[in-house]
Amino acid sequence: MSLQLQTNIAKPDSFYNRLIDMQRDLSEEEVQMMNAKLILLLSNHIGEEEVLFEAMDLAKP
Amino acid sequence: MLNTYDYPEFDYQQSAEQQSGELKRHPVVIIGAGPIGLTAALECANQGIPVVVLDDNNTVSIGSRAVCYAKRPLEIWDRLGVASPMVEKGISWQVGKVFFKEKLAYQFDLLPEQGHKMPAMINLQQYYLEEYMVNECERQELIDLRWKHKLLSISQNHDIATLVIETPDGVFNMEAQWVIACDGANSDTRKMLGGDFSGQFFQDRFLIADVVMKNDFPTERWFWFDPVFHKNQSALLHKQSDDVWRIDFQLGWDADPEGAKKPENVIPLLKQMLGDDCEFELEWVSVYQFACRRMDKFRYGRVLFAGDSAHQVSPFGARGANTGVQDIDNLGWKLKLNLDGKAPIELLDSYSEERVFAADDNLMNSTRSTDFITPKSKSSRVFRDAVLQLAEKHEFARPLVNSGRLSTPTPYLQSSLNSEDEDAFSSCMAPGTNCADAPITVSGHSSWLLNHLGGQFKLLIINEDAAHSVEQGGVKADVLKLGTDFDDTERLVSQRYDGEQGAVYLIRPDQHVAARWRKFDEAKIKAAIAKACCQH
Numbered sequence: 001m002s003l004q005l006q007t008n009i010a011k012p013d014s015f016y017n018r019l020i021d022m023q024r025d026l027s028e029e030e031v032q033m034m035n036a037k038l039i040l041l042l043s044n045h046i047g048e049e050e051v052l053f054e055a056m057d058l059a060k061p
Numbered sequence: 062m063l064n065t066y067d068y069p070e071f072d073y074q075q076s077a078e079q080q081s082g083e084l085k086r087h088p089v090v091i092i093g094a095g096p097i098g099l100t101a102a103l104e105c106a107n108q109g110i111p112v113v114v115l116d117d118n119n120t121v122s123i124g125s126r127a128v129c130y131a132k133r134p135l136e137i138w139d140r141l142g143v144a145s146p147m148v149e150k151g152i153s154w155q156v157g158k159v160f161f162k163e164k165l166a167y168q169f170d171l172l173p174e175q176g177h178k179m180p181a182m183i184n185l186q187q188y189y190l191e192e193y194m195v196n197e198c199e200r201q202e203l204i205d206l207r208w209k210h211k212l213l214s215i216s217q218n219h220d221i222a223t224l225v226i227e228t229p230d231g232v233f234n235m236e237a238q239w240v241i242a243c244d245g246a247n248s249d250t251r252k253m254l255g256g257d258f259s260g261q262f263f264q265d266r267f268l269i270a271d272v273v274m275k276n277d278f279p280t281e282r283w284f285w286f287d288p289v290f291h292k293n294q295s296a297l298l299h300k301q302s303d304d305v306w307r308i309d310f311q312l313g314w315d316a317d318p319e320g321a322k323k324p325e326n327v328i329p330l331l332k333q334m335l336g337d338d339c340e341f342e343l344e345w346v347s348v349y350q351f352a353c354r355r356m357d358k359f360r361y362g363r364v365l366f367a368g369d370s371a372h373q374v375s376p377f378g379a380r381g382a383n384t385g386v387q388d389i390d391n392l393g394w395k396l397k398l399n400l401d402g403k404a405p406i407e408l409l410d411s412y413s414e415e416r417v418f419a420a421d422d423n424l425m426n427s428t429r430s431t432d433f434i435t436p437k438s439k440s441s442r443v444f445r446d447a448v449l450q451l452a453e454k455h456e457f458a459r460p461l462v463n464s465g466r467l468s469t470p471t472p473y474l475q476s477s478l479n480s481e482d483e484d485a486f487s488s489c490m491a492p493g494t495n496c497a498d499a500p501i502t503v504s505g506h507s508s509w510l511l512n513h514l515g516g517q518f519k520l521l522i523i524n525e526d527a528a529h530s531v532e533q534g535g536v537k538a539d540v541l542k543l544g545t546d547f548d549d550t551e552r553l554v555s556q557r558y559d560g561e562q563g564a565v566y567l568i569r570p571d572q573h574v575a576a577r578w579r580k581f582d583e584a585k586i587k588a589a590i591a592k593a594c595c596q597h
């Protein structure tokens with residue numbers, strides 16, 4: 001499998017809103033920790049190294 | 062400070078060659094009598110090579126150094142006849158716990174597979190290890206151990222190295238066909254030859270304390286990230302023999318190394334860790350900075366580098382001495398074949414090839430552990446702490462916790478000495494892998510497979526009828542045959558070597574698989590011996 005780059009989230013606005021809402025009342029440090037945990041949780045869910053590495057490459061500045 | 066150990070002082074003796082002024086040519090000279098030089102001496106003697114060992118000092122390793130020794134080096138020391146006092150005196154352990162703040166984040170069990178002679182891991186102070194090896198060296202006629210002999214300079218041509226040595230009686234010269242440089246991380250030999258030694262120095266310092274205390278702490282490896290008694294840093298507690306405990310404290314880069322090791326600073330730190338009512342005494346305290354680096358190649362002409370002189374790793378994972386011993390395992394038989402004119406110098410290049418490969422594996426593992434323990438940036442610190450927090454509750458995050466991946470051998474799967482599999486086999490014991498041990502019976506007595514392999518080439522024959530010894534270019538491989546030479550009482554040999562349908566293994570003198578087949582075929586065995594010895 002390769003990285004899914006087509007739309008895969010059924011309700012984009014709902015998802016994005018939740019993501020931003022989550023951070024609204026957090027300090028910068030709490031946000032950083034939350035983001036790190038989110039990446040780890042989702043990465044484990046995906047599991048496939050190939051897909052993860054592809055995403056990492058795409059995310060690089 | 063307390064002393065649970067009396068450091069022996071070995072006698073200096075002037076050598077006959079220095080006394081007479083005669084220039085002698087030796088087959089092998091070893092520089093340095095640390096754990097690797099001493100192992101090298103025993104290995105050479107085991108191969109029948111007379112060997113001289115030079116050390117600028119006259120005692121064993123002083124202070125807090127290696128603690129943990131893994132199964133593979135123990136197997137090598139067992140082949141050389143020195144493992145039993147180590148295992149007897151050492152502390153066997155198998156459980157490791159990792160704490161984040163005050164909570165248990167992760168626990169591992171080395172869960173050693175049954176049916177191996179050597180334990181998965183022992184803890185033993187480095188001075189005991191060296192003392193036992195010195196005792197054995199002194200028993201061996203082929204080993205000439207010379208204390209207070211310092212290498213001052215070295216020069217070499219195509220087939221000879223000339224060494225300039227200083228002793229309390231002055232300076233003299235010796236010649237050597239081969240030199241094994243085991244003179245440690247600050248190797249003088251390496252500097253004299255302009256050897257390239259590069260890698261990474263970690264911007265962190267560690268306080269290493271050996272503490273004597275009697276208590277009922279379990280014999281486990283305890284590692285803390287960010288503990289309450291030492292905020293924002295890490296700490297380690299591990300048992301050694303004689304009720305001595307090894308304690309490491311990460312200090313950070315800004316710490317003052319001299320101040321940190323003063324008892325008035327160390328004792329309060331230990332009290333916070335151990336509790337007020339735990340009685341202890343300091344045995345030794347030092348501050349270290351760690352590095353991960355290696356030489357570009359391990360052969361420079363007639364000089365072969367082994368142990369810390371060739372590669373240095375951070376101690377997370379206990380890989381330093383463990384991997385150095387495996388360098389020697391790889392080197393001894395190759396030197397012997399070359400000295401006997403049975404293998405060209407390329408065989409010594411395969412030493413560099415195989416052990417550079419292993420060093421890179423060790424460096425990678427140690428660097429990864431160090432990056433986890435001492436994160437290099439604010440955001441890597443966030444990821445590290447996120448892993449630790451998640452690990453408390455969620456199983457998935459636990460394997461990401463890295464407080465040191467303990468030393469295991471690196472199979473030489475890509476080695477140019479291997480003959481590739483032609484027949485179908487399960488993947489374990491592929492060419493380049495070190496042989497797994499197994500219990501066997503020999504003429505009615507229980508024994509271990511590894512005690513019957515090694516030292517020279519062997520043909521391990523499992524469930525296959527045809528078999529006889531094979532000679533190729535002066536190199537002989539004798540037969541070790543199931544049913545004739547040993548019985549596989551617990552069927553573990555057949556299992557571990559995938560031998561139910563018949564198997565013929567060509568085993569190198571360092572107990573590594575060179576080639577394997579389902580059927581005995583003399584021509585193929587000869588070709589595989591030639592390949593494993595670089596004969597052409």
Ligand SMILES: Cc1cc2nc3c(=O)[nH]c(=O)nc-3n(C[C@H](O)[C@H](O)[C@H](O)COP(=O)(O)OP(=O)(O)OC[C@H]3O[C@@H](n4cnc5c(N)ncnc54)[C@H](O)[C@@H]3O)c2cc1C
Binds near residue numbers: 117126128187210
């Ligand atoms: C805190 C700490 C913890 C460690 N924990 C572990 C562990 O748990 N497990 C593990 O496997 N490893 C561990 N190590 C690493 C281990 O101590 C080293 O890898 C090991 O000592 C290397 O052995 P060596 O023989 O190559 O070098 P060394 O032990 O450094 O010996 C070199 C010898 O050469 C001699 N010498 C130097 N120069 C000359 C000269 N010019 N002429 C003659 N002789 C000379 C020296 O006197 C010395 O005897 C640890 C290290 C430290 C610092």
